[in-house]
Amino acid sequence: MAKLSIEDLKKIKESVRAAVTLREGGYRARVNVHMGTCGLAAGARAIMTAVLDEIQKRDTKDVVVVTSGCAGLCNREPMITVERMGEPPVKYVDLTPDKMRQIFSEHVLEGKIVEKYALAIGSETTF
């Protein structure tokens, strides 16, 4: 049975402590990758891999990645929604891994919305 090693657990606990002191009350941003069948067919998996890679590469401690199913906009997949704490959610469409990486460094980390890839800027926050 695969288990996290003592090493891993120690590192995780340190990292979590560091993240909590960085940002009071939780995470900096949440990235929601749409993964309905249409999203998966259009390449949502590569988008997921790209965002997980960026997080791992940069050792980002306070960005959460979640998934959701089909949003009904099947012709614009792959799609993600980026929501920074306290800021309105932004939907991005017609994505590629490169666009995802750009959105990650500009919007997720620095709060600069990448308008040319965005579909809509929401008006309600969800967390």
Add this chain to the structure above:
Amino acid sequence: MEIRVEEDMAADRMVIEIVDDGCGMDEERARKALDPFFTTKTVRRVGLGLPLLSEACRMSNGEFRLESCPGKGTRVRAAFQHSHIDRKPLGNMRDTLITLMSGHPQLDLLYEHRKEGKTFSLDTREIKADLGEIPLDAPAVVSALRTLIQSGLEDLGAF
């Protein structure tokens, strides 16, 4: 939920089994589940997940079985001829599992992958027990699990 993948080269068979203890389906619904125009989604009229999976089995000389019991759960068994030229690759199971686990941290997931006499398995209940209060979807946990799963699958020759 249990996900089992068995790659039996001697029998030239790959079987994926997905078992859950969800609300289950009655016979009527279980039948309709394979109809691409049946869905419980509200945003679309079309539900392609199970129909495409069962078709993938058919196209690679395999079989598809869905058994369900209301109140007990559902078992899906997708079998393929391993060497069939039209069998779609299993793909990146590392990220599939990470997606499942971090997207649904409340889910108790057991993954077991058998290939050529070796097994890789992962039980999120044990992982969560080791983590204590730290949630399964904490970014540091997700990264650590990603590495753990990748090396496990690589040892198996399945990544």
Add this chain to the structure above:
Amino acid sequence: MTLREAAEKLGLKPVAGLSRLSREFGQGYVSDLLSDVMANAKPGDIWVTLQIHQNIIAVATLKELAGIILISGRQPEKQTLAKAEEEQVPLLLSDLPAFEVVGQLYQMGITGRR
């Protein structure tokens, strides 16, 4: 071009979705991988394929395709025909192989370029 005109010029046999044969189309997509069609076909495309399973009707409605041409004398499965009728998705049969169907459509001005 309408589906009816294409059927006449190419010798296609319409077997379902007859109410929609006056539909115009100007572009097409050819692929036998449903995931590929879901990712890359555009609304209004005519789809050329050898797949006969009812999932093609679901994909055609999902992607709002103009219709489906089945090639090489392939016959749709019973369920496929039934679903095509139910959804009024034009289904047209050809004895020609895909390359020939696409080539002829192309010569008549139907493109695949985005």
